[in-house]
Amino acid sequence: MDRIETYLAMGGYWAYVWSALAVTAAVMIGQVVTTLRTLRRRETALAELEARRQRRRASIGEQAAR
Amino acid sequence: MHRFANPGRFMRFGAALLPWTTAGAILCLAIGLVWGFVFAPPDYQQGEAVRIIYIHVPAAWMAMFIYTCIALASASALIWRHPLGDLIARASSPLGAGFAFIALVTGSLWGRPMWGTYWVWDARLTSMLILFFLYLGHMALLNAFDDQSRGNKAAAILAIIGFINVPIIKFSVDGWSTLHQGESIFRMGGPTIDPSILIPLMISALGFTLFFISLLLIRVRSEFLAARLRAVAAAAGR
Numbered sequence: 001m002d003r004i005e006t007y008l009a010m011g012g013y014w015a016y017v018w019s020a021l022a023v024t025a026a027v028m029i030g031q032v033v034t035t036l037r038t039l040r041r042r043e044t045a046l047a048e049l050e051a052r053r054q055r056r057r058a059s060i061g062e063q064a065a066r
Numbered sequence: 067m068h069r070f071a072n073p074g075r076f077m078r079f080g081a082a083l084l085p086w087t088t089a090g091a092i093l094c095l096a097i098g099l100v101w102g103f104v105f106a107p108p109d110y111q112q113g114e115a116v117r118i119i120y121i122h123v124p125a126a127w128m129a130m131f132i133y134t135c136i137a138l139a140s141a142s143a144l145i146w147r148h149p150l151g152d153l154i155a156r157a158s159s160p161l162g163a164g165f166a167f168i169a170l171v172t173g174s175l176w177g178r179p180m181w182g183t184y185w186v187w188d189a190r191l192t193s194m195l196i197l198f199f200l201y202l203g204h205m206a207l208l209n210a211f212d213d214q215s216r217g218n219k220a221a222a223i224l225a226i227i228g229f230i231n232v233p234i235i236k237f238s239v240d241g242w243s244t245l246h247q248g249e250s251i252f253r254m255g256g257p258t259i260d261p262s263i264l265i266p267l268m269i270s271a272l273g274f275t276l277f278f279i280s281l282l283l284i285r286v287r288s289e290f291l292a293a294r295l296r297a298v299a300a301a302a303g304r
Contacts, residue, residue, distance in 0.1 A: 010117070011113040012114075013114050013115040020122070024121045042291040049295065
């Protein structure tokens with residue numbers, strides 16, 4: 001227990017060391033999350049658009065056949 | 067290199083590369099940071115505060131490296147009209163801004179106990195702050211026009227002109243008086259950092275680089291999809 005406390009205290013510099021690491025982690029995790037979220041949003045939007053276009057093309061085909 | 071300037075080919079190449087860069091990033095970041103923050107020895111002068119080096123230095127390197135990538139991509143987009151150049155510049159900018167921000171904040175948190183101040187307006191810190199603002203300006207210009215190709219062009223010109231700041235950052239600790247320590251790694255006569263700190267630092271830096279490459283591959287694909295979305299929407303609107 002003592003060893004963990006000594007480690008976490010970082011020789012008295014704990015506030016600087018751990019907040020530096022926390023800011024870094026927050027920014028980098030944020031980058032991953034926003035990147036993946038944007039990609040997924042665009043993939044769904046594109047899939048919907050393509051599906052709508054295909055439906056429209058199919059209905060035009062039906063009308064032409066009639 | 068020209069073979070990869072075709073977006074479709076780049077996308078297939080990127081998809082094949084992505085699992086490797088992602089695994090490498092996770093591995094190197096885990097090893098480098100655990101080594102640095104747990105096993106590496108404290109500095110004889112700075113004590114445990116020196117551990118900030120394992121994130122501060124890689125983040126600062128990435129901020130400069132990514133800006134260089136953007137300047138090169140912008141030049142290729144302006145001169146040869148490579149469609150990939152604009153996609154890479156657009157995908158990179160927010161990542162570079164993030165690393166510049168990390169370098170500034172962690173540097174400030176390191177400066178307080180070591181120099182006695184969070185901030186000084188010296189050449190190194192000021193030029194790094196300018197780099198951060200260049201990223202913000204680049205991101206703003208990209209989306210400043212309804213016609214995205216005009217935004218791409220304006221941002222590309224800013225990126226190329228702003229590149230002059232990168233060598234200024236690099237050499238800002240040599241010429242001007244500063245609190246920031248001098249170059250201790252990429253210098254004539256070899257690094258002056260002990261291997262016990264240098265090795266975990268290099269592993270961490272490799273992890274940061276692979277992290278950037280992985281996210282860049284995903285984001286270029288994402289920008290490619292966005293361009294296709296706009297094209298499909300424009301065709302449907304006609």
